[in-house]
Amino acid sequence: MRKRLSVAGAALLTVLAAVFAFVQPAHAAAGFSVANGRLYDANGTQFVMRGVNHAHTWYPQQTSSFANVKALGANTVRVVLATGDRWAKNSAADVSNVISLCKANRLICVLEVHDTTGYGEQSGAITLDRAVDYWLSIASALNGQAKYVIVNIGNEPYGNQGYATWATDSANAIKRLRAGGLTHTVMVDAPNWGQDWSFTMRDNAATVFNADPAKNTVFSIHMYGVFDTAAEITDYLGRFRSAGLPIVVGEFGFNHSDGNPDEDTILSYSQANRIGWLGWSWSGNGGGVEYLDMATNFDPAQLTSWGQRIFNGANGIKATAREASVYSGTAPTPTTPTPPTPPPPPGGCTASYTIVNEWQGGFQGEVRVTAGSAAITGWTTRWTFTGGQTVSQSWNAALSSSGAAYTAGNVDYNGRLGAGASTSFGFIASWNGSNSAPAVTCTAS
Structure with a gap:
C-alpha cells in the first residue's frame, strides 16, 4: 500500500551551475554506464527506459507479471524490494529469482528499496545508510548482473522534513556501494516524497554525481501533484538536460491525491528528449490510490484506462519502447523471411x-x-x-x-x-x- 503526503508548490530557483561533458562509451562495458547525461547499456548503445513499477515485495506470488508487462511492450520494470525494517525482507535468493525473471523476459531490472519512503516524516522509514546495508548484504545476488540491473538505492528518501542532508547522504551512500564492490549504475530518488518541490535534488545533482567515483549515477524524479503543469515538467527535466545530468521519471501517474499530474506532457516531453520513465504501477495499489493500477487484479487482459494510456496511448510503451541491445540475439527467429541487406558501397x-x-x-x-x-x-x-x-x-x-x-x-x-x-x-x-x-x-x- 502506498501512502503519500500532499506537498505544496514552490517557486522556481536558480539554474544548475555546473555543465558536464562526457564521452559516449566506445566499447562493451561490464554494465550500464552514463555519458553526456545519457544512459548506455553494456554494448555502448543508448537505452531509454519505458516501463512500469511492480510491487513485488507485497505480491511475491505474482511472478507472471514480468512476462505480462514484457508482452505489452515494456523494456524495463522497477521492482519494489524491502529490507525487513518495514516490510518482510527480500532475501538474496529472492532477488536472484527476480533478476532471472527479468532476464528471461528480456527486461532491465531497476531494483529499489522501499523502506526509505518518507524518512523524517513517515514513521518506521529507514535511512539511506541503512538501505546500503541491505544492498551489501545481498551483493551475491547482484554481482555479475550489472548488464541487466540498476540499483535504486532508496525510494523517496525523506518526506517534507529533514531533507537538507539529502545531497550528503546520497553521496555517502553511493561511495559506500562503490567501496563494497557494486559497479552497477546507481539511481537516486529525490526527497519531498520523491517530488523535489524544494529543488534540493535539482540544485545538488551535480555535486552528487561528482561524488560517485564511477560517475555512473542516474537521478529519478517522481511526478505527481507537484507536476500538474507543462511548464513545471519541462523546466525541471530541461534543467537536467541542459546540465548534462541523467534524469528519469521513476514514478508518475495520471491522477493523485495531492493533485492532477500532466501525464501527457510527461510522456511527450520525455519522448522528444529521450528521457526514460516508469509508470506507477502495474497492479495491487491500496490506501486510496487504487486508481493507479494499470491492470485489474494483475490480469493483463483487464487493463484499466491508466493501463491503456501507458501501454497503448500516444507516446506510450507500445509506440516508443526499444528492447535493451544486451538482449539482441535472444529473440525468436522471425517467421517471415527478411530480405538480405545489400553490401555497403565503397564509402558513402x-x-x-x-x-x-x-x-x-x-x-x-x-x-x-x-x-x-x-x-x-x-x-x-x-x-x-x-x-x-x-x-x-x-x-x-x-x-x-x-x-x-x-x-x-x-x-x-x-x-x-x-x-x-x-x-x-x-x-x-x-x-x-x-x-x-x-x-x-x-x-x-
Whole structure:
C-alpha cells in the first residue's frame, strides 16, 4: 500500500551551475554506464527506459507479471524490494529469482528499496545508510548482473522534513556501494516524497554525481501533484538536460491525491528528449490510490484506462519502447523471411526503413544508417511518403519536411560512423491512406 503526503508548490530557483561533458562509451562495458547525461547499456548503445513499477515485495506470488508487462511492450520494470525494517525482507535468493525473471523476459531490472519512503516524516522509514546495508548484504545476488540491473538505492528518501542532508547522504551512500564492490549504475530518488518541490535534488545533482567515483549515477524524479503543469515538467527535466545530468521519471501517474499530474506532457516531453520513465504501477495499489493500477487484479487482459494510456496511448510503451541491445540475439527467429541487406558501397552510406509498430491511424518508424567501406563524419537521409503519412515527432536525428518529402540528418552524437558501422533514428507518424514503406537515400559527409 502506498501512502503519500500532499506537498505544496514552490517557486522556481536558480539554474544548475555546473555543465558536464562526457564521452559516449566506445566499447562493451561490464554494465550500464552514463555519458553526456545519457544512459548506455553494456554494448555502448543508448537505452531509454519505458516501463512500469511492480510491487513485488507485497505480491511475491505474482511472478507472471514480468512476462505480462514484457508482452505489452515494456523494456524495463522497477521492482519494489524491502529490507525487513518495514516490510518482510527480500532475501538474496529472492532477488536472484527476480533478476532471472527479468532476464528471461528480456527486461532491465531497476531494483529499489522501499523502506526509505518518507524518512523524517513517515514513521518506521529507514535511512539511506541503512538501505546500503541491505544492498551489501545481498551483493551475491547482484554481482555479475550489472548488464541487466540498476540499483535504486532508496525510494523517496525523506518526506517534507529533514531533507537538507539529502545531497550528503546520497553521496555517502553511493561511495559506500562503490567501496563494497557494486559497479552497477546507481539511481537516486529525490526527497519531498520523491517530488523535489524544494529543488534540493535539482540544485545538488551535480555535486552528487561528482561524488560517485564511477560517475555512473542516474537521478529519478517522481511526478505527481507537484507536476500538474507543462511548464513545471519541462523546466525541471530541461534543467537536467541542459546540465548534462541523467534524469528519469521513476514514478508518475495520471491522477493523485495531492493533485492532477500532466501525464501527457510527461510522456511527450520525455519522448522528444529521450528521457526514460516508469509508470506507477502495474497492479495491487491500496490506501486510496487504487486508481493507479494499470491492470485489474494483475490480469493483463483487464487493463484499466491508466493501463491503456501507458501501454497503448500516444507516446506510450507500445509506440516508443526499444528492447535493451544486451538482449539482441535472444529473440525468436522471425517467421517471415527478411530480405538480405545489400553490401555497403565503397564509402558513402546506405539507409533502410522499418515500421517498428503500427496501430490504427499511427505508427512508429525507424531508419537505420550504415556507413560504407570508409568511415564517415556525418550523414543525411531523404525519403518521400506516398500514403499520406505525417511525422509528429522524432528522435536521434534533425528532421525537416516539405510536404511529403522528408530530410533527416545526424545530430552531434551519432554522425561519426566507422566503416560498416550503423546507427538509427526513429519517429512517430500518422497515416490516413496506405502505410507503404518509402525508399530512403543516404548521403555521407
